[in-house]
Amino acid sequence: MSEKKQQVSRRQFLNYTLTGVGGFMAAGMLAPMVRFAIDPVLQPAAQGNYQAVAQLDEITNEPQRFDWTMDQVDGWYESTVTKSAWVYRNDNDEIIALSPVCKHLGCFVSWAGSEDYPDQFFCPCHDGRYFKDGENVPGTPPAAPLDEYEFKTEEGTLYLGKAKPKGGVI
Amino acid sequence: MLQKIYDWVDERVDITPLWRDIADHEVPEHVNPAHNFSAFVYCFGGLTFFVTVIQILSGMFLTMYYVPDIENAWRSVYYLQTQVAHGQIVRGMHHWGASVVIVMLFLHTLRVFFQGAYKKPRELNWIVGVLIFFIMLGLGLTGYLLPWDNKAYFATVVTLEIAEGIPYIGEMTKTLLAGHPEIVGAQTLTRFFAIHVFFLPAALFALMAVHFILIRKQGISGPM
Ligand code: FES
Numbered sequence: 564m565s566e567k568k569q570q571v572s573r574r575q576f577l578n579y580t581l582t583g584v585g586g587f588m589a590a591g592m593l594a595p596m597v598r599f600a601i602d603p604v605l606q607p608a609a610q611g612n613y614q615a616v617a618q619l620d621e622i623t624n625e626p627q628r629f630d631w632t633m634d635q636v637d638g639w640y641e642s643t644v645t646k647s648a649w650v651y652r653n654d655n656d657e658i659i660a661l662s663p664v665c666k667h668l669g670c671f672v673s674w675a676g677s678e679d680y681p682d683q684f685f686c687p688c689h690d691g692r693y694f695k696d697g698e699n700v701p702g703t704p705p706a707a708p709l710d711e712y713e714f715k716t717e718e719g720t721l722y723l724g725k726a727k728p729k730g731g732v733i
Numbered sequence: 734m735l736q737k738i739y740d741w742v743d744e745r746v747d748i749t750p751l752w753r754d755i756a757d758h759e760v761p762e763h764v765n766p767a768h769n770f771s772a773f774v775y776c777f778g779g780l781t782f783f784v785t786v787i788q789i790l791s792g793m794f795l796t797m798y799y800v801p802d803i804e805n806a807w808r809s810v811y812y813l814q815t816q817v818a819h820g821q822i823v824r825g826m827h828h829w830g831a832s833v834v835i836v837m838l839f840l841h842t843l844r845v846f847f848q849g850a851y852k853k854p855r856e857l858n859w860i861v862g863v864l865i866f867f868i869m870l871g872l873g874l875t876g877y878l879l880p881w882d883n884k885a886y887f888a889t890v891v892t893l894e895i896a897e898g899i900p901y902i903g904e905m906t907k908t909l910l911a912g913h914p915e916i917v918g919a920q921t922l923t924r925f926f927a928i929h930v931f932f933l934p935a936a937l938f939a940l941m942a943v944h945f946i947l948i949r950k951q952g953i954s955g956p957m
Pocket of ligand 1: 665
């Protein structure tokens with residue numbers, strides 16, 4: 564026998580083959596399960612449908628809470644849910660629609676929610692506060708401004724889309 | 734009669750060394766509270782295990798009534814607690830045990846830490862213990878959602894917000910946990926249930942086995 568043929572012994576060959584076959588079997592078993600588990604991450608992002616929320620002449624300079632309902636599909640479960648926004652016109656007469664979800668840990672913020680701060684948004688959970696434009700008050704728990712809804716106006720009606728984080732960096 | 738059965742089995746498969754190895758060994762004097770009462774600090778690990786066994790058993794029985802479905806989860810918990818005989822006790826065991834196990838785990842950790850029992854050659858077992866601690870926290874976290882009441886729901890909303898705060902992979906982590914990028918709902922509940930009842934306990938059993946094997950292998954740390 565030549566040197567070359569000795570390079571892989573029968574024992575090694577069997578070891579390699581068995582490891583390889585075992586690896587393929589393990590991968591073949593696990594691949595569908597892993598793909599199954601991570602499916603929600605790979606779903607395309609849902610399109611933000613615009614919902615009619617308010618009449619334009621209802622909107623004042625003071626933030627008001629508007630609620631609307633929409634159909635929501637959660638896997639096999641379909642339901643109608645109520646959503647809210649704080650809507651007002653700023654000094655330049657632009658419409659601002661802020662999400663009421665606190666950027667600290669997700670509680671519900673209210674305009675003038677605390678008697679001590681009548682011109683700020685207030686979060687009751689950990690006393691988080693935001694200025695009227697949604698900017699978080701430094702020194703309170705939230706680390707980012709309130710999300711802002713995309714909106715469009717049509718025939719005197721305000722439509723809101725998805726709430727988007729304001730100004731990139733957190 | 735029992736003795737005969739035992740002998741019959743033992744003659745064929747030699748089980749005596751098996752249980753001897755698990756159950757029949759010296760307890761050193763310095764860890765025996767009957768000898769010196771301050772040695773009760775050595776009990777916390779065993780107590781953790783004891784409460785864990787209660788958790789496993791009560792949890793197994795709770796799933797006889799519980800359903801991880803957002804329409805029925807709360808009602809099934811309410812039913813088993815109010816209508817089923819001893820339901821309040823079984824759920825109470827699981828509910829309070831969840832807190833007690835964390836306390837015991839913490840006391841056990843303190844004992845090991847302040848006695849320096851984690852030092853060479855037991856560093857590996859300390860690491861395994863810390864992993865067990867994380868698994869327990871995960872069990873507490875996922876179990877908290879299952880009754881599907883207001884407290885459970887909002888605690889989970891907050892948890893997911895925290896997960897979302899992780900740099901770069903936050904959003905992915907949140908979706909992976911919640912089963913949906915925005916909604917905490919039907920898919921979140923089934924996921925948390927699966928994690929609480931299958932995935933984490935499996936990991937816990939494996940880690941506990943390693944933990945105990947290492948203790949037997951290395952022996953308990955000596956007196957201070
Ligand atoms: S959740 Fe709003 S301040 Fe903490």
